[in-house]
Amino acid sequence: MSKKQKSNKIMNMKTSNIYLKNIKQYIGQQVSIKGWVANCRSSGGIYFLQVRDGSGYCQAIVSRDEVSSKVFSACQQINLETSIQLIGLVKEESRAPSGCEIQVNDLKIIGQSADWPLGKKEHGIDFLMNHRHLWFRSPRQVAILKIRNEIIIILREFFKQEGFILTDTPILTGSSCEGVSTLFKVPYFGQTAYLTQSGQLYLEALSAALGKVYNFGPTFRAEKSKTRRHLTEFWMLEAEVAWMDHQGNMALQEKMISYLIGQVLKRRKQELIILERDVKQLEKVITPFPHLTYDQAIGYLQKTGCKIKWGDDLGADEETILSKQYDRPLFIERYPAKLKAFYMKPDPDNPKLTLCNDLLAPEGRGEIIGASQRIDDLATLKKKLKEFKLKEADYQWYLDLRRYGTFPHSGFGLGLERIVTWICGLSHVREAISFPRLINRLQP
Ligand code: 4AD
Ligand code: MG
Numbered sequence: 001m002s003k004k005q006k007s008n009k010i011m012n013m014k015t016s017n018i019y020l021k022n023i024k025q026y027i028g029q030q031v032s033i034k035g036w037v038a039n040c041r042s043s044g045g046i047y048f049l050q051v052r053d054g055s056g057y058c059q060a061i062v063s064r065d066e067v068s069s070k071v072f073s074a075c076q077q078i079n080l081e082t083s084i085q086l087i088g089l090v091k092e093e094s095r096a097p098s099g100c101e102i103q104v105n106d107l108k109i110i111g112q113s114a115d116w117p118l119g120k121k122e123h124g125i126d127f128l129m130n131h132r133h134l135w136f137r138s139p140r141q142v143a144i145l146k147i148r149n150e151i152i153i154i155l156r157e158f159f160k161q162e163g164f165i166l167t168d169t170p171i172l173t174g175s176s177c178e179g180v181s182t183l184f185k186v187p188y189f190g191q192t193a194y195l196t197q198s199g200q201l202y203l204e205a206l207s208a209a210l211g212k213v214y215n216f217g218p219t220f221r222a223e224k225s226k227t228r229r230h231l232t233e234f235w236m237l238e239a240e241v242a243w244m245d246h247q248g249n250m251a252l253q254e255k256m257i258s259y260l261i262g263q264v265l266k267r268r269k270q271e272l273i274i275l276e277r278d279v280k281q282l283e284k285v286i287t288p289f290p291h292l293t294y295d296q297a298i299g300y301l302q303k304t305g306c307k308i309k310w311g312d313d314l315g316a317d318e319e320t321i322l323s324k325q326y327d328r329p330l331f332i333e334r335y336p337a338k339l340k341a342f343y344m345k346p347d348p349d350n351p352k353l354t355l356c357n358d359l360l361a362p363e364g365r366g367e368i369i370g371a372s373q374r375i376d377d378l379a380t381l382k383k384k385l386k387e388f389k390l391k392e393a394d395y396q397w398y399l400d401l402r403r404y405g406t407f408p409h410s411g412f413g414l415g416l417e418r419i420v421t422w423i424c425g426l427s428h429v430r431e432a433i434s435f436p437r438l439i440n441r442l443q444p
Pocket of ligand 2: 358367369370
């Protein structure tokens, strides 16, 4: 049989398509792969193709002696990111990261990719961001997106194990939760709606029906500041628990974060290696986490020479100074009421403070969680709405929760992209989401 006849026979054989992540199961067998060429070099009569299919990578070898001359000359048209289908024999190769390589018998180009724009070693960040839709085909970006996916799965598992009910709160809302300055307005049939800043108020209502609830979805903030930590659209996981107090709230956050890190280390080591993440730092994230009160934090910052006074908010620089003292996440509790949202319960020992906490990630990565016990008394809540210049009429349904069987309750919100940024060791939150939305970026 000629080489050409052999090759046609193989293409007609309907060899079953496999995913590269499973390739080791097919050693010694003929398989079909559909994917993209991540790298291509040739030497004499051989092409070495680095093929990826989303699930994994493998080297495919096209030898002049093993394929028809038509297939071999078609290889000249292969560039970075050309899409192909190939058929070949899987061989064990202990030196390859996948443990295998493929000896190609037949190959078809599905889509050309002339002048792939991201072929150079170094590109400026603006260029990469303008090509985000192509950029995330790179191994680093793929690793980040896989870790993000794993984090979501682990968190959902955690809440299931803890007996929480997943509830979905609306994206279009009629009132503010986290302050009016970061609301996105949307015309709504003659009224104004706002894109949600947090599902918390709705979760509070749901917690009276279901006890332990959480939601997980996109959240919007018209953040006017350009920082490494702020997106205008981000994903937040929020939990709310009836009858849980401030202490219980912090214990839950600690349990969740330590479980999350332990599981990511177990399940995504390979991706963390691709990102060159120092996993030793993550391995240190075990309970108990340290705590500072806001008062202690201000005292410490003043001792180190920061020009901060009691009543000032902690900025990114101050958070970094504080968290760098510890090798695990740091709770900062009991902030002054005037720095925080209207719904936080005053500290019974000092009503100028609230029963709240932020959780700061280690390695200077800033706030990953915002949390509090909520006001459960109708009169106090009404007074707070007034102080914050919020219209009582917009919050009637929320006040009802204090009118009909009020109950102590607490909860928190975890910023997914902040967690991804920390776990992956990224320098900017924009790489932690597929299509980041920033103050100056709505495309691609
Ligand atoms: O601290 P925040 O504003 O808290 C709330 O929204 C509460 N209502 C949550 C609750 O108690 N149910 O936001 C919570 C977290 C922050 O700690 C941070 O991780 C993340 O959401 N976050 C942002 N992430 C990216 N970009 C932004 N602009 C963010 N703003 C907050
Ligand atoms: Mg906050």
